[in-house]
Amino acid sequence: MPPDRISSLGEKKLISRIISRSASFFKPSELLGLGDDAALLDMGEEYLALTSDLLIESRHFPPTMSYQDMGWKTVTVNMSDLAAMGAALEGFILSMALPDLELESFDSLISGVLEACSYYGAPLIGGDTNEGDEIIMGGTAIGRVRKEFVMMKSGARPGDLIAVTGPLGLGAAGTELLLSGTDTAGFEAAVEKSLKPIARVEEASRMAKSGLVSSATDITDGLISELGELRDASGVGMRIHEVKLPVPPQVSEAASLLGVDPLELALYYGEDFELVFTAPPDAMDELSRIMEVHIIGEVIESPSIEMVDKHGDTYKLHVRGYEHLRP
Amino acid sequence: MPPDRISSLGEKKLISRIISRSASFFKPSELLGLGDDAALLDMGEEYLALTSDLLIESRHFPPTMSYQDMGWKTVTVNMSDLAAMGAALEGFILSMALPDLELESFDSLISGVLEACSYYGAPLIGGDTNEGDEIIMGGTAIGRVRKEFVMMKSGARPGDLIAVTGPLGLGAAGTELLLSGTDTAGFEAAVEKSLKPIARVEEASRMAKSGLVSSATDITDGLISELGELRDASGVGMRIHEVKLPVPPQVSEAASLLGVDPLELALYYGEDFELVFTAPPDAMDELSRIMEVHIIGEVIESPSIEMVDKHGDTYKLHVRGYEHLRP
Structure with a gap:
């Protein structure tokens, strides 16, 4: 049998492997x-x-x-x-x-x-x-x-709402258009997001100082992958609604030009640098008065990531995203 | 004329270039x-x-x-x-x-x-x-x-003595022996220093807490290159004495086996991870009671790096070392 290679594990499992080895060297408070x-x-x-x-x-x-x-x-x-x-x-x-x-x-x-x-x-x-x-x-x-004020991945509780700070899939659409060599006229916002992304520093600071957020992370590996991170760290589940996802027309147009599902760009690609976070309903209401908030779903008890599609049908999503060190 | 490339400047000049550009963006206190x-x-x-x-x-x-x-x-x-x-x-x-x-x-x-x-x-x-x-x-x-307690490169004053915390050239000898494929029997200390160097953390901590050191740096790019750094940051000059350099026999033996000057390994190679530092004579005396100290020379006013060779002749050294981004 050939020896195991790191590609058989993928990035997240390798990181878990490092963390569990660290535990034998250092105290939990140091990690x-x-x-x-x-x-x-x-x-x-x-x-x-x-x-x-x-x-x-x-x-x-x-x-x-x-x-x-x-x-x-x-x-x-x-x-x-x-x-x-x-x-x-x-x-x-x-x-x-x-x-x-x-x-x-x-x-x-x-x-x-x-x-x-x-x-x-x-x-x-x-x-x-x-x-x-x-x-x-x-x-x-x-x-x-x-x-x-620290915002961790681990504080989401069932009943909290899930929100993002801005559109999903723009960076992915821009990058894919550039990679395919397609004419990018009309896709300026997507290309700009791909070439010159801006971190949501101001929004993050408001969120932190409000003390209203239960968990948060930035979307670098795709929304579903990040929801998986919040779920694993918080020990909860996540349900999102297709009709609530802020996917701009440029993303759908780019997807049709590229022959891919727009949800592939919006959910599994990353590079958006928006924040995804959770907060109780009242708190989310308060947050939406001080910053851009798009509510996309709610935290649930069962430890799955669920999608309610536009027909009202619910199905489970497989947690994957842009993951390094995959074959 | 072909455009200038970064190899025409070398690492240290590139770093200076970055620093001078930073100055137009940030306050000196931030840098x-x-x-x-x-x-x-x-x-x-x-x-x-x-x-x-x-x-x-x-x-x-x-x-x-x-x-x-x-x-x-x-x-x-x-x-x-x-x-x-x-x-x-x-x-x-x-x-x-x-x-x-x-x-x-x-x-x-x-x-x-x-x-x-x-x-x-x-x-x-x-x-x-x-x-x-x-x-x-x-x-x-x-x-x-x-x-x-902070030790900077910039505090050396004329009259201070220059010292190192341990032998010079061992790491270089080990690395060159390994690179040449030569049998390394008898060169265990050199090979160990090349493959498993140890940072002088304990000595550095004693030096810092003593408050006796006027300038310090670690030897990663070769002694002469680091002396050049202390000189430039302090606005002084440095004189070292060949007979005082702690060059172990293994370095001379390796050099003769490899057909190179032992001083090349000891002065221009780096990888020793020893510390080079300066302190006034009384302070150096006190330091030598709490740690390993090899005095190798003294800080002078004229801004050159000078070597007094074993015949007592003094000559200027060109500041070079292991520098990245050189042709």
């Missing part, structure tokens, strides 16, 4: 944020929140993406993870491996990083530069959050 | 640790110290290195940077890209990371896993240091 969007360090009244993401040119950057946008995206994916914990952004560290770029391309890459750091209000505070065969951008974002 | 071993965030009485290093299988891991040792080294290079600032180690974040490894190799890699985290007393608190064509290990280490 607070493991498996959540960001790591947490106990600093007394506050948590320090830290997250680290590695982006590889050939795998994470759509074709035609400019160097400037690669820099921007590297910062955005990290800020999005921090924001999803409710953390105020404090700084960014950039660790790169680069092929022998033209100096002008290098300057654009850095300028995208600095522009994004400045936009999110978190200075570039350090880094490391190496040679590599292709562009590898490693980012680490640091933030702080008062303990009572 | 405290830029260019030092670790980034610093002001937390009131303390600094939070953060560092991030990316290791790439084909470039940073000697041949025959085990997966376990790759994991160990990833943690060590980051802990060494933090220790050099005087920081107490608090946590580690691992961000990886991996090819489709056998599960057993993956487990060894993670076990090396966890073993090192446990050795340095800093739990693995988070991470990220991606697919890649080869092993890329991105590490971020987090620590804390009281403001009065």
Whole structure:
């Protein structure tokens, strides 16, 4: 029998494997944020929140993406993870491996990083530069959050409503259009979302300070995958309604042009960088007065992810998404 | 004329370029640790110290290195940077890209990371896993240091003595022997230093708490390169004495076997993970009572790096070392 390879497990199981091995080395109190969007360090009244993401040119950057946008995206994916914990952004560290770029391309890459750091209000505070065969951008974002405001994946309770902060599937539609080489005229919003995504930092901050949210995460691996994360961490189930999903016309049009199901783009693709969160009905009502809220479903007891389709029929969804390290 | 490429500048000039561009986006107080071993965030009485290093299988891991040792080294290079600032180690974040490894190799890699985290007393608190064509290990280490104890590159003053915490050139000798495929019998210490380096965390902590050190850094790019860093940050010069350099016999023997100058291995190679630091003579005397100290020279006014050779002749050294992004 051939030996097992890591592709037979997939990313999420590999992470669980690392976490369970860590448990034999360290105390549970030292492993607070493991498996959540960001790591947490106990600093007394506050948590320090830290997250680290590695982006590889050939795998994470759509074709035609400019160097400037690669820099921007590297910062955005990290800020999005921090924001999803409710953390105020404090700084960014950039660790790169680069092929022998033209100096002008290098300057654009850095300028995208600095522009994004400045936009999110978190200075570039350090880094490391190496040679590599292709562009590898490693980012680490640091933030702080008062303990009572921290938003984890684990607080959802049956009866809570489920909501997202904005449209679903736009980033996916943009990326797929670019990958297919299709003319993108008329799909500017989708292409913009794919090439220059913006982390929902302002909304996350409002949510955190309101103290009204029971669980939250950012949508980087697709809505269903993230709902699966909230479910697993909270020990509940999730039911969403097809008619309530904020899927913009551009996504349906792109899907028909590409010959794919629009729900595939909206539910399983990710790259939207919207937040998905839960809160009790009254709290959700209050939240909708201070920010954009699209209610898409409710937390249930049975530990499944269910979809009520447009005909009113309910069926279970298989939790999958954009997962690395899959065959 | 062909466009300029980043190889025409080299790593250090690229970093300066990033720093000077940052200055137009952020306040100097926000950019405290830029260019030092670790980034610093002001937390009131303390600094939070953060560092991030990316290791790439084909470039940073000697041949025959085990997966376990790759994991160990990833943690060590980051802990060494933090220790050099005087920081107490608090946590580690691992961000990886991996090819489709056998599960057993993956487990060894993670076990090396966890073993090192446990050795340095800093739990693995988070991470990220991606697919890649080869092993890329991105590490971020987090620590804390009281403001009065922080050790920067910038405090060296003329008249201070220069010292290192241990032998020079061993890691270089080990790596070069492994690369050349030479029989390594009799070179166990060199090979061990190359495959399983240990960051000088305990010594760094004593140095920091003593308050006696005027500047410090860890030797990752070679002694002369690091002396150049201390010189540039402090606005002074450095003079070292050939006869005072702690170059063990194994390094000279390896050099003769490899047909290279032993000083090339001891001064320009790095990978030693010893600390180089400066302190006034009385302070150095006191430090030598609490830890291993090898005095190798003195800080001078004229901004050069000088070597007094074994015949008593003085000549200037060109600052070079193991620098990435050079043609």
